[in-house]
Amino acid sequence: MDLEKLLSDRLAPAFAAVAGGPVDPLVRRSGRADFQSDAALALARRLGRPPRDIAGAVLAHAVLDDIGVSAEVSGPGFINLTLADRALADLVAGLAGDARLGVPPTATPQTVVVDYSAPNVAKEMHVGHLRSTVIGDAAVRLLTWLGHRVVRVNHLGDWGTPFGMLIEHLIDLGEAEAAQHLSMGDLDTFYRAARVKFDEDEAFRERSRLRVVALQGGDERTRRLWRLLVTQSERYFLTVYDLLDVGLSGDDFRGESAYNHLLAGVVDDLDRLGLLRPSGGAECVFPPGFTGRDGAPLPLIVRKSDGGYGYPATDLAALRQRVGELGATRLLYVVGLPQRQHFAMVFAVAEAAGWLRPPVRAEHLGFGSILGADGRMLRSRAGESVKLVGLLEEAVARATDLARSRNPDLDAEAAAEIGRAVGIGAIKYADLSVDRTKDYVLDWERMLALDGNTAPYLQYAYARIRSVLRRAGTAAQPDAPIVLARPDAPIVFAQPAERALAVELLGFAGVVGEVERSLELHQLAGYLHRLATAFSAFYERCPVLRASDELRESRLLLAGLTARTLRQGLDLLGIRTLARM
């Protein structure tokens, strides 16, 4: 049960009666009560009545007694709402019996296409791919859990002019040798070597040009070599996804090349719709409202002057395919913020062409850059982009060392498992716990800290609960319901910390629902941190195992529910929990 929604539903009819029309009661958490409603203040002008009067009139209409809520007008016209302990306890008890922790599956399932990760064939994955992959994976997990049909699309960069030089380099190296390089994940060396030859060797450059033509012309041998590059790269990317613990599989690769056969149709149809305009030898669409450097209208170039297609055409073809063939009603593009204008133009053109129309929505989930300690874009010492695997391996190594130093008794295997869950969790959480649109600074000390809004802090809270449950002999399986000696024993609030924890637990559904809409995953992270903080205070002041019967049962239930909520919430973010750490 979503507490805020419950209160909102109860207040809404009363507000409607007073205002003579529908009003959002604006219920939120309060420092002065459990919740508060701010709507009376906003209504004052419209109704020409003092806000306190309005609040009072609303309370006269509102039915709240039966759910154990007491309300009072406060300050300039706030309505403060407080739940009776008994009511709160009943609501929490309801959560305990619910496998979904109060979060109902969506009543309106959608088909959501999530476009994320998108590495380039024969190119190393770098930190820029980290955010797309991690954010996209979390979005997929959350929407799937809510009951939406989710289609993962890994828009692999597998086409374009660089493939001429890459294939020629492959031929120079010999297939076996090249495959060896690529499968070892040494993509950068391969790509750089090809690039150097391309830049320095005129003959190689000419071969590369011809090879691009052969590739586009469907030459059999060239296609086979291209396929080899793609397959080897995909194999490597899958090992990175495995290390990162994201759900992308081999079936989710849908490279740019997959849309080649649709590109001519896109251009033809745009032409038929009268949207196409030739400009500088290229075929363009000029969506209104976009201007370039010189103030002139900015084109989306769907066919280049050399007759080739660029990525705008590919993106339009993909969008059409996702709406038409896949039946998508929501399109998500997890791509960096610098591409904002590009997507705005693609969406504008798609709307103009009628390929994108309500209720189908397209959203660019843009994100900021990852910065180094110096506040600039993260670069290696040599000034190159940082290899993603290197970053992940360092995270795991640091977390493993940390685990070992904190707990010297750990055997190597246990330390490795903890190191992986904590290290990878820390790096993902650092990404997901901040506002997506902002740049953020990558700082090992902070993300691996056991204090603050970090993955280890949440994982530690979870591990402590598991330890208590283990000793209590209640739950063999992490997600199993807590087996209580006296199942009917009521939840009791002997300490404020217990009550505070209960209120926090009831907030899960509201947060998940909000994130479903906004995909602001840091809201979920923030909630989990508040929950863990509330639990830590509870843990400090409310001994579980040594408590007398009734209290012990009640506390076991609260602790068990907290564990399940943390586990579920972290799972939605793609972060593992550990029974011990």
Place this chain on the structure above:
RNA sequence: GCGCCCGUAGCUCAGCGGAUAGAGCAGGGGACUUCUAAUCCCAAGGCCGCAGGUUCGAAUCCUGCCGGGCGCACCA
């Protein structure tokens, strides 16, 4: 030149129309014969970049500045 994003405690970040602007770190003071102290508690720390405006009420919305980042026709 135009457009987008961002300026909140010394540092890293929440808050994005409502009551006294919140966390963590760093610095100060406390709590381990007690379920993992990898924790918790207390105190301190702020012209919310600047200036106008809208509003009963602005960190939050609007306008203009200042500072930082990123885009702006055939590379994806």
